Amino acid sequence: MVATTDMVEENEIELASTPTANLGTILIIEDDPRMQKVLRRIFLEEHYAVAVAGDGQTGLDLFRSVRPLAVVLDLILPRISGRELCQTFKSLSNETPIIVLSAISEVVDKVLLLELGADDYVTKPFSPRELTARIQAAIRRQRKPSGSNxxxxxxxxxxxxxxxxxxxxxxxxxxxxxxxxxxxxxxxxxxxxxxxxxxxxxxxxxxxxxxxxxxxxxxxxxxxxxxxxxxxxxxxxxxxxxxxxxx
Structure with missing residues (x-):
């Protein structure tokens, strides 16, 4: 079940409380409250817990405390930019997948983010199905064991x-x-x-x-x-x- 809260306030952490929400926590760092609500609903419906930050510094604090399964990261954020956050996250936990979600679609920006350590890049507006598939694929790549077939x-x-x-x-x-x-x-x-x-x-x-x-x-x-x-x-x-x- 999706949580009943109508809106996630900026910098709020909300963890799904249903028994099926046991797949780990997705950290969403996005300053638009409407987009926060959309993303929160998408991942709760996929049985993830969700933590939401409305600015870069809060996102960094939550990353350290929540230890998320994956991060959905906007580029343009107050306090600390998405580019800087991406690099910091990878220095703290290289195995945590980071999916950049941004309205910026220039190829040079995509290349830069990948060079900074982002695992994938999704351009707004986006398909919820595509976003969840990209997140899940990134998580699987990190978990995939090496060795015997x-x-x-x-x-x-x-x-x-x-x-x-x-x-x-x-x-x-x-x-x-x-x-x-x-x-x-x-x-x-x-x-x-x-x-x-x-x-x-x-x-x-x-x-x-x-x-x-x-x-x-x-x-x-x-x-x-x-x-x-x-x-x-x-x-x-x-x-x-x-x-x-x-x-």
């Missing part, structure tokens, strides 16, 4: 590089799309994934099947990989929210 869980062994799968030592035939969906789950272990997010990330921005398409694909994965598909242990349904993968 083989992923093991339960009785299953999945080699994503060779696109082969086994359950209890017996080969299992998965389609290319089933490998893609399973890879997304294994990259997001224990995270609740909405059907809409799965459609965006696995099926792509230009394809708009119904959410039932997701349910049918997961049903097929369960039939191939779960010991008891009717009572899954790994590909779990989180009622009212989506799905979660548990190794």
């Amino acid at each position: 083989v992923f093991r869980f339960g009785e299953c062994e999945i080699d994503f590089k060779s696109m082969t799968a086994r359950r209890s030592g017996t080969p299992v035939v998965l389609t290319a799309h089933e490998f893609k969906l399973l890879k997304f789950f294994t990259d997001n272990v224990d995270r609740v994934l909405t059907r809409e997010l799965l459609l965006n990330e696995v099926w792509g921005y230009n394809a708009y099947p119904t959410t039932r398409t997701v349910d049918n694909q997961i049903l097929k994965l369960r039939q191939k990989l779960e010991p008891d598909p009717a009572n899954p242990k790994h590909l779990l349904t989180i009622y009212g929210a989506g799905y979660k993968f548990v190794p």
Whole structure:
């Protein structure tokens, strides 16, 4: 559920209090109260907690105290500029993704921000779907482990590089799309994934099947990989929210 507050005041921190808001905190540094409200709603609906700052100094203070999962950063801010903040954040915590959100669209500014350490750049006006996808992609890149392409869980062994799968030592035939969906789950272990997010990330921005398409694909994965598909242990349904993968 989205918090009931109608407006986030400048420099206010607001953390979602719902049980599903367990994915970490997104820090929004934006001086426009209307834009604060829009961004807050977008990330609360994706089950993140949200902290909001209306100026650069407050943003820096919140960054140090909240330790956010990612930062959405405006460039033009009171007290400390977005450019300076970006560089400071990366010196304090290089692994924290920073997505710059600004009306400035010149290529030179984008290049400068990337050189200062920003992980991505989204130009206003923006699509909420694109912004959340960019944030989630940046978070995944930071979390992605290096090493083997083989992923093991339960009785299953999945080699994503060779696109082969086994359950209890017996080969299992998965389609290319089933490998893609399973890879997304294994990259997001224990995270609740909405059907809409799965459609965006696995099926792509230009394809708009119904959410039932997701349910049918997961049903097929369960039939191939779960010991008891009717009572899954790994590909779990989180009622009212989506799905979660548990190794």
